[in-house]
Amino acid sequence: MMRCEEIVRYWGAYLDSELGPETQIEMSAHLEQCPECADRLGKEQQVERKIAQGLSDTPDWGAFWGDVERRVRAKGRSRILPFRWMAIAASLLVLVGVAFLATRKDPSPMARLALAHHQAGVEAAREGVAMDAGSVRALLRESFPGIDLAALDMACPGHEVRLQGVRRIEVDGKPAVLVRYTCCSKPMSVLLMRTEDAGPGDEPIGNRRVWIAAGTRFIACAVGGHDAGILQRAASAWAGA
Amino acid sequence: MSTTDTTAFLKHLLACREELARFASRMLGDRTEAQDVVQESVLVAYRKYAKFDGGNFRGWMFAIVAREVMRERRNLARQLSETLAPSEIDDFASLDNMDSYADVRRDPERVLDQLGDPLRQALRDLPDAQRMVFLLRAVEGFRYRQIAEMLHIPVGTVMTHLHRARWKLRERLGAAAGAGRKGGG
Numbered sequence: 001m002m003r004c005e006e007i008v009r010y011w012g013a014y015l016d017s018e019l020g021p022e023t024q025i026e027m028s029a030h031l032e033q034c035p036e037c038a039d040r041l042g043k044e045q046q047v048e049r050k051i052a053q054g055l056s057d058t059p060d061w062g063a064f065w066g067d068v069e070r071r072v073r074a075k076g077r078s079r080i081l082p083f084r085w086m087a088i089a090a091s092l093l094v095l096v097g098v099a100f101l102a103t104r105k106d107p108s109p110m111a112r113l114a115l116a117h118h119q120a121g122v123e124a125a126r127e128g129v130a131m132d133a134g135s136v137r138a139l140l141r142e143s144f145p146g147i148d149l150a151a152l153d154m155a156c157p158g159h160e161v162r163l164q165g166v167r168r169i170e171v172d173g174k175p176a177v178l179v180r181y182t183c184c185s186k187p188m189s190v191l192l193m194r195t196e197d198a199g200p201g202d203e204p205i206g207n208r209r210v211w212i213a214a215g216t217r218f219i220a221c222a223v224g225g226h227d228a229g230i231l232q233r234a235a236s237a238w239a240g241a
Numbered sequence: 242m243s244t245t246d247t248t249a250f251l252k253h254l255l256a257c258r259e260e261l262a263r264f265a266s267r268m269l270g271d272r273t274e275a276q277d278v279v280q281e282s283v284l285v286a287y288r289k290y291a292k293f294d295g296g297n298f299r300g301w302m303f304a305i306v307a308r309e310v311m312r313e314r315r316n317l318a319r320q321l322s323e324t325l326a327p328s329e330i331d332d333f334a335s336l337d338n339m340d341s342y343a344d345v346r347r348d349p350e351r352v353l354d355q356l357g358d359p360l361r362q363a364l365r366d367l368p369d370a371q372r373m374v375f376l377l378r379a380v381e382g383f384r385y386r387q388i389a390e391m392l393h394i395p396v397g398t399v400m401t402h403l404h405r406a407r408w409k410l411r412e413r414l415g416a417a418a419g420a421g422r423k424g425g426g
Contacts, residue, residue: 044346
């Protein structure tokens with residue numbers, strides 16, 4: 001026969017109906033004969049139910065699900081590009097940012113805009129057509145004549161990179177290119193502008209990771225949930241180039 | 242993926258998406274972060290949908306969301322695989338000596354109805370691993386074995402995290418009830 005002290009050990013599994021058949025029988029036998037334990041477990045059951053009820057409300061995410069559905073449908077229609085080309089294209093964009101870190105100017109106003117455009121970029125990428133790496137290069141060359149793309153050909157080893165869309169936008173009336181992609185399944189954006197078109201600034205923003213790289217000719221902001229690993233690896237590659 | 246498959250995927254998703262949002266929100270606390278994780282999880286699931294075995298879509302989706310949450314919370318995977326010392330398992334008995342928890346246990350319906358905010362705060366204060374296991378079991382209703390498979394940990398570890406989470410929640414709720422009683426005169 002199970003003792004009262006042993007009931008404590010099994011109460012959780014008992015409440016969850018997860019006891020093995022033998023223990024279940026022993027416990028039920030004890031509870032039939034011990035009103036104190038039966039009452040105590042009954043109360044714990046009520047506490048557990050109330051806690052679950054107190055945490056069961058679901059958040060109202062407004063238009064979020066509609067956006068997700070549209071994005072899924074768009075993904076279903078778009079052609080998935082070969083990994084190698086996407087890896088090269090996305091690495092190119094990341095390295096553009098890293099390449100300018102050495103002469104960092106902390107362009108916070110642009111970073112703020114980049115962050116704002118990151119969410120807008122989700123929409124922009126959804127509407128845009130998935131592009132191949134060649135088209136990305138062409139667009140970057142056209143937008144930023146003289147940009148050194150040869151030094152930026154580095155795949156992101158071991159990571160899945162998917163280009164989702166490229167769009168020309170304006171930031172305060174100045175031309176910029178917004179590129180939306182995922183790396184390691186994390187949504188990321190890169191916003192490119194000419195240095196002379198972006199103002200100086202200070203620190204990155206809040207709890208969102210905004211990677212800022214400023215050079216003599218271009219400024220790049222990368223936004224997304226990615227950790228520092230990819231940019232650090234890319235920076236090392238650049239340093240060794 | 243064909244239009245039919247996409248529609249089937251979205252239909253499956255519709256049935257459990259509010260629960261996924263709830264789980265991610267309770268795990269991460271921050272709405273934007275939770276939405277990022279859920280959006281990414283949905284896209285990952287959609288890419289892998291062809292490999293879905295047609296079984297429990299809800300469990301499959303929760304496993305993906307849990308994995309994405311683990312990416313956001315770097316120490317979570319390590320916490321999940323930690324085991325408790327056997328001496329800690331029986332801590333529940335100490336609740337018997339806590340006067341304020343005796344109030345909760347005496348009349349859970351009345352006391353807990355007044356403790357909405359302390360309850361959510363107590364949940365937030367749990368270590369991530371305990372919070373995740375507790376939510377999956379107590380709020381989302383998954384079986385121990387399902388949780389173990391989702392999180393790649395042994396069933397025994399699921400039980401110890403759950404036990405500890407329940408103990409801590411009760412301890413906090415007891416303290417909140419006690420504070421409320423004193424505050425109310």
